[in-house]
Amino acid sequence: MIPRNLAAVTHASTPSQAPSESPSQAPAKASAPHEGPAVASETSVAADYDRQLDAKHEALKALFAGLDIPAIEVFASAPQHYRMRAEFRIWHEDDAICYAMFSPGQKASSATLQRVEQFAPACEAINALMPRLLAATSADPVLRRRWYQVEFLATLSGEMLVTMVYHRPLDDAWEAAARQLQATLGIHVIGRSRGQKRVLSQDFVTERLEIPGPAGTPAAPFLYRQPEGAFTQPNARMCERMIGWACEAVQQAGISPASDLLELYCGNGNFTLPLSRHFRQVLATEVSKTSVQAAQWNIQANARPNVRIARLSAEEYTQAMQGERSFRRLREQEISLAEHDFSTVLVDPPRAGVDDATLALLQRFPNIVYISCNPHTLCANLDTLCQTHTIERMALFDQFPFTPHTECGVLLRQRLPASGTGTRR
Numbered sequence: 001m002i003p004r005n006l007a008a009v010t011h012a013s014t015p016s017q018a019p020s021e022s023p024s025q026a027p028a029k030a031s032a033p034h035e036g037p038a039v040a041s042e043t044s045v046a047a048d049y050d051r052q053l054d055a056k057h058e059a060l061k062a063l064f065a066g067l068d069i070p071a072i073e074v075f076a077s078a079p080q081h082y083r084m085r086a087e088f089r090i091w092h093e094d095d096a097i098c099y100a101m102f103s104p105g106q107k108a109s110s111a112t113l114q115r116v117e118q119f120a121p122a123c124e125a126i127n128a129l130m131p132r133l134l135a136a137t138s139a140d141p142v143l144r145r146r147w148y149q150v151e152f153l154a155t156l157s158g159e160m161l162v163t164m165v166y167h168r169p170l171d172d173a174w175e176a177a178a179r180q181l182q183a184t185l186g187i188h189v190i191g192r193s194r195g196q197k198r199v200l201s202q203d204f205v206t207e208r209l210e211i212p213g214p215a216g217t218p219a220a221p222f223l224y225r226q227p228e229g230a231f232t233q234p235n236a237r238m239c240e241r242m243i244g245w246a247c248e249a250v251q252q253a254g255i256s257p258a259s260d261l262l263e264l265y266c267g268n269g270n271f272t273l274p275l276s277r278h279f280r281q282v283l284a285t286e287v288s289k290t291s292v293q294a295a296q297w298n299i300q301a302n303a304r305p306n307v308r309i310a311r312l313s314a315e316e317y318t319q320a321m322q323g324e325r326s327f328r329r330l331r332e333q334e335i336s337l338a339e340h341d342f343s344t345v346l347v348d349p350p351r352a353g354v355d356d357a358t359l360a361l362l363q364r365f366p367n368i369v370y371i372s373c374n375p376h377t378l379c380a381n382l383d384t385l386c387q388t389h390t391i392e393r394m395a396l397f398d399q400f401p402f403t404p405h406t407e408c409g410v411l412l413r414q415r416l417p418a419s420g421t422g423t424r425r
């Protein structure tokens with residue numbers, strides 16, 4: 001039996017999941033406020049939420065005090081049920097299992113275990129599934145045996161992909177039991193073990209985001225294939241607002257829709273597809289093969305023929321643009337950089353920020369939209385970019401309530417626009 005004296009984390013706030021790493025790189029770990037057996041009242045959660053958002057806003061202003069920034073636009077999240085992904089360890093005591101989290105750096109043991117029954121940051125569909133999945137697997141020794149970790153990936157419409165990670169090879173008996181589980185719960189199941197990935201129906205979900213239009217215009221739907229293990233923005237509602245902000249920023253800045261957009265670190269085309277409505281052509285690049293394949297599907301599904309995507313790292317793209325290297329991956333798709341007339345570049349790098357060579361490339365663009373999940377590397381990069389550009393807009397998107405993490409959006413414009421198209425090679 002699982003000892004009852006262990007804290008039942010009914011409303012743990014959030015895992016300290018590194019915001020921009022792939023889910024598989026960032027195990028869920030326990031953290032922060034609203035943790036513990038008591039379920040916080042809605043009023044106290046709302047008050048705590050407002051306080052933590054104010055604190056993030058103040059921290060951001062202090063961090064960027066050395067730069068000339070405009071008033072920060074602040075986008076509040078739902079305080080709870082905002083995450084479309086969650087992952088937990090599975091803790092075994094005798095024949096019983098439970099969901100578990102461990103604080104960062106803590107060795108997993110009964111003493112450090114935080115039992116999780118419900119998880120307030122996760123969307124309601126994940127919370128509804130958690131007890132049903134646990135009951136079904138607890139009752140089945142084949143599914144339970146050496147089950148180590150579970151990863152949930154949900155969509156706003158309730159589609160659900162569940163990855164069950166094991167410390168044993170997965171055989172046909174496991175697959176038969178997992179197929180039964182999948183049918184009973186109405187979910188997609190993937191089994192993973194060392195060197196093994198058994199996909200029972202599909203290894204992705206399809207998210208539908210409603211992207212707000214400019215003031216007074218209706219929102220537009222976009223479909224996104226989101227593969228297991230690839231990066232996706234965890235807070236779907238906040239993601240809609242981030243994309244809406246980026247679209248509005250380029251329109252309000254008066255950037256010519258006859259010009260082209262370059263995007264680095266494009267993932268599955270999250271920003272690319274809605275932004276492509278505001279440009280003649282878009283060239284998007286991304287390093288992850290899985291994300292590039294999803295982006296190709298998303299381009300077709302959303303009928304965006306003016307978007308092309310190439311699997312290149314930001315560093316490689318910079319080398320190609322500088323004429324230092326040529327890439328078969330561009331030639332195969334008949335992508336000619338010289339045929340683009342880029343007015344704007346959008347970057348959304350991982351937490352490490354943008355490398356020096358790519359920063360120098362960005363400085364050649366009249367307009368830069370920078371989406372960042374790490375204000376510290378953003379601040380360091382802005383130090384460089386502000387040598388050539390001014391910051392016209394800055395936004396705080398609270399993607400990760402009750403964590404130290406803050407997502408930002410920045411629009412920069414070149415101080416002295418080069419004559420003609422400064423970025424045509």
Ligand SMILES: C[S@@+](CC[C@H](N)C(=O)[O-])C[C@H]1O[C@@H](n2cnc3c(N)ncnc32)[C@H](O)[C@@H]1O
Nearest residue numbers: 020231265266267270287288313314348349350
């Ligand atoms: C913060 S995510 C943003 C993805 C996308 N813009 C979105 O909103 O979903 C960063 C992306 O950069 C990719 N990435 C990481 N290092 C990279 C590099 N050196 N060059 C290009 N892409 C990289 C990751 O695979 C990931 O998809």
